[in-house]
Amino acid sequence: MAGTEHYDVIVIGTGAGGGTLAHRLAPTGKRVLILERGGYLPRERDNWESTAVFVKGKYRAPEFWYDKHGEKFPPEVNYYVGGNTKFYGAALFRLRPEDFGELQHHGGISPAWPIRYEDLEPYYTQAEHLYLVHGHHGEDPSEGPVSAQYAYPPVLHEPRIQQLSDDLEKQGLHPFHLPIGVDLTQDAQGNAAHGSVCIRCNRVDGFPCLVQGKADAQVICVDPALEHDNVTMITGADVRKLETGPNGRSVDKVIVELADGTTVAYSADIVVVACGAVNSAALLLRSANDHHPDGLANGSGVVGRHYMRHNNLALMAVSKEPNDTQFQKTLALNDWYLGADDWDFPLGGIQMLGKSDTDQIRGEAPRWAGMASPDLPFAVLAHHAVDFWLCGEDLPHPDNRVTLDDDGDIHLSLDEKNNTEGLKRLQHKLQKMLGHLGMHPHHLLPHSLYLHKGMPIGATAHQAGTVRFGTDPRTSALDVDCKAHDLDNLYVVDTSFFPSIGAVNPSLTAIANAMRVGDRIAERLG
16 A cells, blocks of 8 residues: 555545535645545536436446345435536525424424524525525525525526416415526526526536536536645545544544555545545444444444435426426425424425426336326427426434445435325425416326436435534534544534434535535634
């Protein structure tokens, strides 16, 4: 194994957490080494081909994990510079203030965070500005107080979605412009103006952006960070384990397998893990030693536990009217986020998905065979479909967990019936709502493009919670600054730190927290 080279900070992973943290530290002048398991995603025509992306899974990692029954499944993970943000829909929501406190759900308790909404609010604002979030604070009645308006105006609705928004308002509801991170300049009609990077196409959710118009971690953070001479990145660098020193109180070596098969070691004053909730937990467990027999940062036994991924449902509503929308992901609805007149518990939120096309629907046909009318061919479905995403909170049960077997393979145990009643009621609300709007409620087709037939456990896009933070070392792995209780120089900054997940996309919270932790690390290094 090659000798050890020393840095001020090593960041493992380049997604919403790791990429943002590296960007935050880059101007400090400290020597930062970024280790990324994958490489740069190739820019090619297949980036925008539905069959390549969704049906063939061209960009998905060629690996398998195992469920609680020992059955293997392909996880929805992508190892590239930028992490899973290369494929996310760039919906960048703040958690609600209530999400930071203890919340009673129908299925149990969503625990409180050790910080408040107010502690993260300034970083939410900075994150929204950095990631080019377009929206308008004040439209969503469920959101918390803000210190500044979005820096970019909302992405305007196309006619069919504007009609939907108007109809919802007539029902007394409060639709709002979905906060989305895109490098878009609009003209007065909402079209992409000359010189705009984003072209308002129909390749948003789940696609990598060929023109780099989506605000992903590579484009927004990693590439700019690398413009600083003090920041270095090694791609194809698979971190195999973290080794502690003689007293077990610090990580002294980061053991890395490079793309050519050689193994090298690096060291740093600070080591930051940001591999995604599943892989971060796996790395800590894989790094067990005599001082830490159950894994690093795991004196409490919680590492790998309390895995969350949201209760999600994607639905295709078939409208009586054609839907010629291209950039559909512009509208959201949170009227029932915390409850309803007929239900005292949180339901969750509704937002638009990217527009389905014929190839996507054809690829999904077996997943809803028999539910569509035979007189609705795929092309007609695509032309008349309006696509919705329903998101409810799942609870951090300790037995929902990541473990490793003797071969080091990842096992993901998950109770899929976790606080699901709220999502069922939210679906009913949507069906009733659409019935009033001229949709066909009986043609609400389960659209499992992101859930994968028979393997909902493989949907890891919103993974969170396996290395939770807190004030008590007996019940949490990290302190309030996301430093391991058991180690002096180990931090975790992806969504692993979440003690609960709320019912909005987790990326903006991971980004804001990475900024917050980055400031703490910078202060510590001096």
